[in-house]
Amino acid sequence: MSNSDRPVDPVTSASSNPEARKTTLRGTPRVLSIAGTDPTGGAGIQADLKSIAANGGYGMAVITALVAQNTRGVTAVHTPPVQFLRQQLDAVSSDVQIDAVKIGMLGDLHVIEEVRSWLQVTRPPLVVLDPVMVATSGDRLLMASAEQALRDLVPLVDLVTPNVPELAALLQEGPAEDWAEAIQQGRRLSEQSGVTVLVKGGHFTGADCPDVLVNVHGMLAGSVLEFASARVATKNTHGTGCSLSSAMATVQAQTGDWAESLRRVKDWLDDSLTHADSLEVGGGNGPIHHFHRLFSDRAPQGADFTRSLWESITPIRSEIFQLPFIVALGDGTLKLADFDYYLGQDALYLRTYSRVLARLSALAPTDEEQRFWANSAQVCLDVEADLHRSWLGGHAQPVQGPVTKRYLDHLMATSGQGSYAVAIAAALPCFWLYADVSERMHAAYLADGSGKEHPYAAWLETYINEPFAETTRRAIAFTDAAAVAASPRERLNMRAAFEQSAQYESDFFDAARRYVRV
Numbered sequence: 260m261s262n263s264d265r266p267v268d269p270v271t272s273a274s275s276n277p278e279a280r281k282t283t284l285r286g287t288p289r290v291l292s293i294a295g296t297d298p299t300g301g302a303g304i305q306a307d308l309k310s311i312a313a314n315g316g317y318g319m320a321v322i323t324a325l326v327a328q329n330t331r332g333v334t335a336v337h338t339p340p341v342q343f344l345r346q347q348l349d350a351v352s353s354d355v356q357i358d359a360v361k362i363g364m365l366g367d368l369h370v371i372e373e374v375r376s377w378l379q380v381t382r383p384p385l386v387v388l389d390p391v392m393v394a395t396s397g398d399r400l401l402m403a404s405a406e407q408a409l410r411d412l413v414p415l416v417d418l419v420t421p422n423v424p425e426l427a428a429l430l431q432e433g434p435a436e437d438w439a440e441a442i443q444q445g446r447r448l449s450e451q452s453g454v455t456v457l458v459k460g461g462h463f464t465g466a467d468c469p470d471v472l473v474n475v476h477g478m479l480a481g482s483v484l485e486f487a488s489a490r491v492a493t494k495n496t497h498g499t500g501c502s503l504s505s506a507m508a509t510v511q512a513q514t515g516d517w518a519e520s521l522r523r524v525k526d527w528l529d530d531s532l533t534h535a536d537s538l539e540v541g542g543g544n545g546p547i548h549h550f551h552r553l554f555s556d557r558a559p560q561g562a563d564f565t566r567s568l569w570e571s572i573t574p575i576r577s578e579i580f581q582l583p584f585i586v587a588l589g590d591g592t593l594k595l596a597d598f599d600y601y602l603g604q605d606a607l608y609l610r611t612y613s614r615v616l617a618r619l620s621a622l623a624p625t626d627e628e629q630r631f632w633a634n635s636a637q638v639c640l641d642v643e644a645d646l647h648r649s650w651l652g653g654h655a656q657p658v659q660g661p662v663t664k665r666y667l668d669h670l671m672a673t674s675g676q677g678s679y680a681v682a683i684a685a686a687l688p689c690f691w692l693y694a695d696v697s698e699r700m701h702a703a704y705l706a707d708g709s710g711k712e713h714p715y716a717a718w719l720e721t722y723i724n725e726p727f728a729e730t731t732r733r734a735i736a737f738t739d740a741a742a743v744a745a746s747p748r749e750r751l752n753m754r755a756a757f758e759q760s761a762q763y764e765s766d767f768f769d770a771a772r773r774y775v776r777v
């Protein structure tokens with residue numbers, strides 16, 4: 260038995276049931292979902308199983324109804340005989356100790372009655388009811404004739420998670436028009452049923468998407484506990500209610516504290532909504548990304564890692580091309596004092612950058628990389644010497660400016676940590692952004708036809724050369740290889756180091772504007 264499977268602590272279930280049931284907290288709770296299906300995997304049983312697993316539980320499933328649906332809507336519902344539903348329920352409970360139950364779509368009166376009877380016999384320690392009535396698409400998932408039976412089921416559970424229209428239907432009132440009214444309705448439902456109510460704010464349209472836990476019987480730290488969160492701008496919210504309720508059942512079986520459970524679940528749900536669009540499932544309201552955290556830990560393949568690094572600095576790249584220094588260097592109007600400052604700082608930078616590349620050579624995991632970085636360190640010193648010969652000859656020794664200092668401090672610190680992967684990610688923007696900027700500026704210089712007339716022609720011609728482009732390509736490939744070998748935490752540090760260096764590259768081009776006094 261691993262530590263995570265060890266029973267943690269017995270607590271009294273927050274149920275209104277007369278005989279208090281004991282919930283034993285477990286690292287990996289065994290959670291049963293009783294719900295309908297969604298063959299596109301976004302809602303119902305399929306969403307529940309993903310949600311339970313994503314939140315650290317062992318998921319089980321008993322199917323109430325087979326639903327032909329996709330992200331656009333429901334086309335048909337097939338309800339197997341209730342005797343078969345009971346056989347499924349008994350098959351699970353006669354063998355497995357259930358730590359928590361989540362109830363979703365029930366569909367009709369007979370199904371509700373069967374589930375009710377099973378609950379009364381089995382008495383699971385923790386029950387969460389998502390009173391599913393209508394899908395996001397507007398299709399009914401509960402027959403109108405079954406609404407009263409669903410209301411009668413509420414007092415048997417520990418937590419009920421209605422959205423705004425479901426809350427109104429459970430109370431037989433009109434839907435709340437604002438959040439304050441929804442909270443009042445939550446209080447009334449808790450008062451009437453004796454259970455804890457999680458009122459969900461997803462159906463309002465404001466910038467916030469709050470949820471509230473309500474228990475007017477003193478079972479929470481306050482009768483109304485509100486959990487604020489910003490609304491995620493996505494239409495892919497199919498199955499959020501299913502996912503939330505099954506996650507709540509799972510996390511509550513781990514923590515025994517509804518407020519703590521909702522805090523953790525909302526944090527996870529927010530991230531799942533934020534990453535929903537990347538799944539690209541269906542043309543309607545697509546699913547949320549239940550496993551985004553697991554995927555973000557997955558080792559990247561091929562050039563995936565550097566591609567995503569490059570995408571992450573898109574705003575910095577646009578910023579660079581709009582800097583007055585770069586615009587003026589391109590059109591030849593740059594003041595000589597600014598250019599001199601830039602070159603002086605570049606020479607100072609290269610001297611220390613060469614040491615950073617030498618550290619990369621010392622850390623390199625392969626012969627090829629060791630040679631590559633050692634050679635790059637030497638080329639760096641040659642370029643610095645060239646700068647002094649060709650441009651800086653008659654000038655006084657430059658004084659290190661604030662941006663140069665910050666950039667070099669960052670490179671020395673990251674390369675001094677001993678992680679090859681992090682050091683290479685920090686060193687890469689100097690190659691990659693420089694190659695990108697010089698390539699684009701050189702193309703613009705050729706296009707405007709000023710040729711040798713351009714005051715900075717000699718400089719613009721220096722940096723555009725195929726060997727430098729090839730060196731950059733190899734540095735990118737080595738970074739991808741390092742990312743594959745790195746741990747998930749190291750990859751996060753690589754990303755942070757890369758993004759920080761990219762920002763310093765931009766600041767470096769802007770330094771003359773900030774610090775040259777004329």
Ligand SMILES: Nc1ncnc2c1ncn2[C@@H]1O[C@H](COP(=O)(O)OP(=O)(O)OP(=O)(O)O)[C@@H](O)[C@H]1O
Pocket residue numbers: 394395421422423459460461462468469470488489490491492493496497498499500501503528529532
């Ligand atoms: N766009 C969003 N951004 C952030 N959170 C959201 C968003 N939409 C819904 N939520 C959250 O998702 C959960 C489900 O809320 P909602 O009110 O949509 O329930 P529901 O209607 O039962 O869900 P479903 O979409 O499955 O029918 C709540 O925690 C809510 O705050």
Ligand SMILES: Cc1ncc(COP(=O)(O)O)c(N)n1
Pocket residue numbers: 294295296297302303304326328363364391393394395396400496497498499500501
């Ligand atoms: C089987 C089943 N259960 C629940 C829902 C509600 O989810 P949503 O409101 O997001 O469509 C659904 N569509 N299908």
